[in-house]
Amino acid sequence: MLIGLVVLAFLAIPIAGAAANSPLHRLEAERFAGRQRVDVTAGNGEHILRHLQITRRWRWMGAAGGLAFTPAALAAESPFLGVHLVLAGWLVGVGCGEVAFGRFRGRARRALGMRLVPPALTLVWTVCAALACAVALSAVAGSLSGEAVGTGRRLGAVATLAVVAAVQAMVRELRLRAVPQGPADLVGAELATRSRTARSLMAAGSAVALWTSVYATAEESWSPWVQQLGVLLGCVLPIVAWFMSVVPYQVGTARRRWDAAPAVVGVAVACTALYAVGPVPSRPALQAAPRTGYPAEPFAYACLEFATGRWTLVDGDEQIPVDRAATTVPGAHTRAPFAVSGDGRTVVYLDRSSHRLVAQRPPAAPRPLTGPLPGGTTPQVALSGDGRHAVIGAELIDTSTGTRVPLPGARRVLGLGPDRIVATTAPRALPGTPDTELLTFDLTGSIRTRTPFDPTLEALLTPDGRDLAVVSGDELLTMDAGTGRVHRRTGMRLPAHSGEPELLGWAADGRLLVALDPEDGAAHHLLDPRTGRARPVEGIPVEGHTIALGSSR
């Protein structure tokens, strides 16, 4: 198909060029004179007509070249792409026409000190160029920071930067080139033709730069409102620019000249974009607790390494093996329970020798929470954020005193809050399974609320115990744990992955640590439940490991 389009372009461009060789109509010269507020005289008429003739030919040829590639847009079912191609071709024609006109021959001199373009158009172009550069540079930054940036995005980024650079360079040349010496009407015509070209470059460049930058974006990385804002800007700004390029305007004296404005704004926005995709600390500060009274730093997570068959507490670079912890349940060949409290100070595990579930606040000795478990049983274990309470099976246990409170009907614990436990009456199930019930218990084991609940949902209680974070498709929901009502839906902006993200725990800043099976890149991300924005977390082992956080499931 590409070869066919190239052949079509080779045919269309000469035809358009030949058609543009027809004599100029008087109205075109009058329109030029009106828009540029210049008088066409016997002294400058030839200069103006030559400029119009040459630039018309090249602009038509450029637009025809773009038009020849619109079948590709039809094939892609993207009318937007068709308009984009035609306008991009026309922009190339504007540039080529100016080169063909011969204005860029010879050395540049100093700036003319003339304002070739209306200030409003300069402002619009500056905004468009800055936005487009920011998007393109964010793709570059993402690539450099290890994000999988596809060839299409890279091409989009390079093309965007090239468009901005080319337009800016040509406009700068128009301002710098010396004006030929001659009568006043000829000089006026020269400035008017330069103004026409500069306005065309900025107007078309605004649209082409913005629209090209679309191909440098990662669709999943923008929230819906940002996408809507982008569409709005992509429509409104080019229209405003186009309007400003055709309103009557006479070249005047510039009060000051600041060519670097688009570049400065672009760099500023790009810095913001760079910051947004920048790396995050490798170790999430999970529920950082007051550190007074404890000799050790809290542990970030526990890790079961399959190769060694040993649980290890991980604290940054420090790794402390928990040799007493069993890795498999005797007689069941399933992973033994292991849980780390939200503050990273208390762990609950199955003691290898006694087959009891024990709680331990290192470096203190472990404290038994249960008697020896019969072979083959694997109760679910969940710990509160401060490690004071644990739920084992359907019992709430005070890890300090050993006090036990039954939780009638609890089969799947979704989390422990400061004053409540949230659980369901059935284990997690696959689609096709009828409703379970969502229960909230107080710390005495009394059921406070009861509501239907979809048993297929991946859910985790928030640290304050009020809401559930729930995964539903590509959305993260905030659901009232007492009523089951959905408060908020947020699109999760995670990299491409298969399956459903697993909710692991909460960071101290309120972000959610999720594990996923990515097509590429990090498997663990910190997700902001309010915006859906996610940042990769490096350093947590994936292959050949199982990690444990607040609960063991």
Next chain:
Amino acid sequence: MRRLPWRSAIAVVLAILAAWWVAEPVPSPDGRPVQSVPLVARPAAPVPDRPPERARYASPIRYAFIPACDDGSGPCRNWNLVSADGERGWLPGADAASSLTLSPDGTRALYRHGEDDRYVVADLRTGRLTPLAVRDEDGSVGEIFGAQPPRFSLDGRHLVLQPDHLDEDDELVLERPLIVDLGNGSVRRLPRAGRVAGWTRAGLVTVISERADDLPGHPSRARFTVYSPQGRAVRTYTLPGNLAEGTFPSPSGDLLASVLYEAADGGRTGTGVTLTGTASGRSVRTVLPRLPPGWRIRSIVRWDGEGELIVITRGPSREPAYHVLDLATGGVRRIELDLAGVANYPLQPAELSTVLAAVDRS
């Protein structure tokens, strides 16, 4: 002394850097992961008893299967049939890479004919082929990835076909189902897409999942629609979103059957079958099958009358089998099939390599 063309040099360097950056290999998954995986990963193994090519059978077909061989011969490349009398043969034109559907009475087979991608109905008593006005040039992504196989209606007079494709994110898209009248060959496309749940006596049941903000404890609801064979919506009902998948309507349309799966340790365990009333939306009964020790239900094949289900089971060694489950008592009866030569691989499990027709009630 001539000045260095430093601007041009910078431009050239930037262009080279840009070209290098664009052309740099991007680490990405191997294309479209679903399509890159061979659907039938069969090792080269000889078929013990090679059946002959056969388009006509004296008695109704009991089941069809994809054999566990890949030597390119007719029996290996096509669906194999076994009749009630034990007659065996491979069906010419019924490519094993595509699906095959048997009518409930075992006298007809539907498959995509390899020559022109057109669906044909083969009369297995006479061998006569009836082409349908439906083509499927792109094929299906396969049932293992959620595509819906064609299904005969309960009376065998209609068919439902549901085309599918993958979108740009490699997500399965089920298109609007087509109902084919086998009497006059007319084809009706249903007005809305949705997963085909099955046929009832009132018509075809489809289900779509909708967002729900007013249903406590549920982010979605399942909207079921019953379409008459003429494509008219005759009934709708709404259930919680967790019932949008894995549910099978009974012939009367009054009940939905689904397997209770518990997610455990990254796997799943089928514990029984639950029946949900379509009018009330409540679970009316949970049936715990009285299977031999170590055996569990894996999936539902279809209803057999209003009181029984045909289910696929797995034994202690994950060996597949078919059982008839009595919903009143939980009793089970094994359907005797010779599954020894059936393809049974991770992406082509035995239940997708076997199609069951008439069930022996003796």
